Amino acid sequence: MFRRQGEMERREPVLSAPGGPAELRLSPDDRPTLPAHAMARERAGGGRARQGSGKGSGTASGKGSGGGATSGGSGGRRRRARRPGLLRRLFYWGIVLGIWGVIAVGVLIGYEASQLPPIQNLAIPDRPPTITIQGADGKPIAVRGEMGGASVPLRALPPYLPQAFVAIEDRRFYSHHGVDPLGLARAVMVNLTRGRVREGGSTLTQQLAKNLFLTQERTLSRKIQELILSIWLETKYSKNELLELYMNRVYFGAGAYGVEAAAQRYFGKSARQVTLSEAAMLAGLVKSPSALAPTRNLEGAQARAEVVLAAMVEAGFITPQMQQVALARPATLAKAQGADSTGYVADWVMDQLKTLVGPIDRDITVQTTIDPALQTVADRALRDTLAKNGKKFDVEQGAIVLMDTEGGVRALVGGRSYEESQFNRAITAKRQPGSSFKPFVYLTATERGLTPETVREDAPIQIKGWKPENFSKEYRGPVDLKTALSLSLNTVAVRLALEVGPDEVIKTAHRLGIMSKLEPNASIALGTSEVSLMEMASAYAPFANGGIAVTPHVIASVRDKAGKSLFTYAAPVSNLVVAPPHVAMMNRMMQATLLTGTARRADLPGWPAAGKTGTSQDYRDAWFIAYTGRFIAGVWMGNDDSSPTRKLGGSTLPVGVWSEVMKAAHKDIPPVALPGAGTYLPGQMPPGMAPGDVPEEPVVTGGPQPPTAPRPGLDNWLMDRLFGRS
Template identity: 70%
Template sequence: MFGGRGNGERREPVLSTPGFRSELRLTSEDRPTLDSAPMARERGASRTGAAAKAGKGSGNGGSGRAAGNRQGSSRAATGGGGRGTARPSGGGGGGRGGRPRRGRFGRLIYWGFVLCIWGGIGLAGLIAYEASQLPPIQNLAIPERPPTVTIKGVDGTTIATRGEMGGASVPLRALPPYLPQAFVAIEDRRFYSHFGLDPLGLARAMFVNITTGRLREGGSTLTQQLAKNLFLTQERTISRKIQELILSIWLETKYSKNQILELYVNRVYFGAGAYGVEAAAQRYFGKSARQLTLSESAMLAGLVKSPSALAPTHNLDGAQARAAIVLGAMEDADFISPEMEKTALAHPATLAKGRGPDSTGYAADWVMDRLKAAIGPIDHDLVVETTLDPSLETVASDALKTTLDKDGKKYGVEQGAVVLMDTNGGVKALVGGKSYEESQFNRAVTAKRQPGSAFKPFVYLTALERGLTPETVREDAPIQIKGWKPENYSHKYRGPVELKTALAFSLNTVAVRLAMEVGPAEVIKTAHRLGITSKLEPNASIALGTSEVSVLELVGAYAPFANGGVGITPHVIERVRDASGKVIYSYDQPSRGMVMAPPHVAMMNRMMRETLLVGTARHADLPGWPAGGKTGTSQDYRDAWFVGYTGRFVAGVWLGNDDSSPTKRAGGSGLPVTIWSEVMRAAHKGLPVVQLPGTGTYQPGDLPPGDVSDEPMVTSEPQPSDGHKPATIDNWLLDKLFGRG
């Protein structure tokens, strides 16, 4: 069957049929090169012809093999997949030359598809995880609106809103149509067409943020903002944003567009502590949201972008500029006509008179402090009826601010406080600083300052209670106590003087003699009995007011002089009602009883009335009303006081600097008396005159008129200097105690 070896030559094995030998052996012609495809086709054709001839002489078997060869030759000639296929130099057909280019593109599509799948799976997992951190959707509900505390004055008008300051909810149909339209125009133009997420708005925000290189726009819809306000914190994280999207879609499926918009305008923050359009309308414009004008509505809509920075109570220009942008957006959205826009721009919104924070801010904050102490946690809407008189609150605030604006720089005074109360302790006005917007620190309630000579009435009362009288004589002469030598401001001494003269002219040596005579501890007991609550140091300098007190407590401690000796507790809340009108708290005015015997009340009022008639407060201006009081100036003129009273009201004024730096000779007999006079004239306007308890008509000659006051006087012109350090005995004492000079 196989051919043998002959003549030493290697023989390929062949089949027994001779005709197949040449057909199965590979020759060099059967190994094509890159440029031999045409020749290969010609050779293939000739071999096919030769095979056909061979087949004819070989019988049936030969024909079958020839047919097989023809098929093979045909595949080779047409570029098929056989081993003898010629490789074309171009990129056509199924040759290998085109695969690399198509392979890279195909792999890019493939891996992109794979990444999309895995990214989708990851995103779905992240959303599922964040959703699991939220309460079950079936249990979600719109949380209750934060409680609102409405603070009303004695006349029934609303003077402030506190707590979370969520105003009463107003139905969308009750609002002017341009009010909700303003929010849609400036915050979410496609609100009525999206499903809670606005892809176009989000894409625009991303583009702006990328091109500007900073986070300027968030792309949040009104629904997303509502979801954040209702359920989430204000933190900026991916986690919070995903939860916001989930909740937005839930809101869109559960509520109609108008319901969502109604919830939004009644919950969004408008600055200055106001949540909801009703609270904001009352806060800024003194009216209901139902009555807002177009320009006012545009201002409110503009505030939500940056409520703290744009609040018109301290940035009216910024709020008006933003409102103009809102009006332009409303006109562009065809919500208003060009004529309406033009009219609104010509009459921009302004704050209602007296609605700025400076008129009631400090008093409202104090009301909230007292409210929590009276009823505990606030978990529902409340109406607080107070003793505050809005008109007197405005007078006190304006008097302080006007005086400091006019003369504050001249006398080196930056701050002040005013408290006005009736003789039962009901606070009518409380101003804790020049500007509530600039500083919320309440200098009338929280700050503790040295009262100086304004503390001396407690020293004199203690002496009267031990048998002395206004006519008792004590020596106004140099005195030394363990090395301490207190002296009068004028460095002059009058010799023997009556106590009424010594108090009226604030003679320091006499006050110190009395304090040492009765004992500093007894003076402190008297002060605490009348209403001082601060800690007082039992030393000789207590007579000169070196222990610190607040304006509120000092004014309250003077009230027994005005009401006949009854101890009072300063208070501001009369009644508290819930939303249904039910009274849940009422101040019962518990009396602290008699803290001063009537004869001593009469004697003290005779003495302190002289202060206003011929003494350090003789520039007080309250025509027709008998009044008493005492000025006070602390060391280096750091604090200037005047506390005065009538049978109707007690008022106290403090001026100074927050850092306790010295003023420029601002004494108690100057600016404080001026402010006190303005406030008290307003408080007594139209009221019948009431005498001070136990006093009669002043008789000229009781005290030498025109005598030089020992209390520093402040006039419109600087006082001449005698070359000595312009300080009271308080300054001298502290210098000795602490080694100053």
């Protein structure tokens, strides 16, 4: 065949080789020229292919064997090549995302750290001040303030007390650096599996950081700040210092902050003296102090203490034998040292302190005018009376005020149980005083020239459709004022109020010490405007002391822990608000109330006394305010919702409570006469008086009445009819 010069000789494919099967594959020499890098790959691949080919050539069918091996090997190479690429991409993006995550966390931590004061300026804040409240005898009766007890060094505590906290709150406290990754991971798992937050994973250091520097809110921001501060605390303080701080700051319920306050509150002893079972109970309280406080949930606190003891055994702090001894003698509450009602006293003290001494930034001691013994008597008298007769008269609450003739409060009971209700019914509650308000009407009348012997008509009266009536619906006709007041005749009281003017009656009441707003209408004579028990007791004081106005007070002095005096009560300059002749007339009339009138069941042997009972509309409030030349006592009984009682009058239960308290107050004190009233004693009959015709305090009835018109109680008259007395 003709060829051009330089051209390669064309070769035709050989379809068969002599003595062998047909070979269709091209050799490398038959292929077009490739780039160098492709040639290198081809050589490497060709070597592997030739190895496969060699294996196939030994078979009967080299075509089928060799072709299959080559095809399969090529596809496998492609699949294997893709997998490493995917893993490389995942690894790459994982690193990228991780870096950005670290940056984001760093930024978040930096931001939260910027919201805190500079770390170099942080310091453990001073312990909140403690206010120790003492009775008149100088003995503590209550403690107030966020910190209830003094700080106690760790070395002064029995070793099992701090060990109990470590065992139940932070087992790895001495090995971590403020944050416990294992505890945190466990808390996360528990919370995820239970679907709600059950564990916090906080170390003791984190809890301390929260208590010292942060709020109690549960947010991510607060948690991050807590972690930052806990790490800072760990670098600045030793483990024992941190544990000591924690135990002296943590809340234990029932108003007790710090282990010393809690031990005193629950066990009546110092934290230095607690037993193992008591230590376990204290450590168990910090999980849920309000719910587990033994004063309200003793069984729950004891059950939690068992868990703490088991944790102490697991941690190796105590032996199983010690655990069994503690379980056999579980911690119990110590008997309260003072009356439950001292809480009302403490609250009243705290309400006045800031006004008297300004902001409290240090520990202080407040000495009060309270007589702890009389406080206990008053508390018991009210509790026992309500427990014995409360259901019978359908009455649930009461209050007592006992003060001396200078206004110093010697006992204050604001309700039947401070633990159940902190509402102070002696100070805060305002109720209708009923006929116990009548002395202000009679005083106004005597100051305008009337005397106890002045006669006024006891007869039906009608005022714009209102018809105040005596309970018996009987009228005595002409009666003197002394008889009218002692028998609490409503028609006479209303006539006097109209005669002198309701506005003048209100001025008299305010002059003597009533601070509440009073409505100037005819029913003011029957006590329809609401007042507090403390107001009524202080307004009666001028009758007992000769006409001097008093300021009711409970704080005698305040001093700091160094003994520096911050306040001392100084009686104001004597303010004569009732002239002595009028004091004498009022005492003669109100003494008759206890001798022959509505309060003749009052029992105070050897002492001249005077006062007035009162019962409001529908028997909602029962009052008795009475006094001697030494003390004034007021008693109120009723229901918080102003629901009617079952005909509880002022001369029934209140007179009994008054008698019990006043007998204790006057024990071993020589009797003194009432100013200008002579020396008639309860139970004696003054000249011209006879007990046979004395009804009890009458009730307003009949005709349309003003909405605020009271219904003073049946009192002794009703009791006589109910129980067949004559």
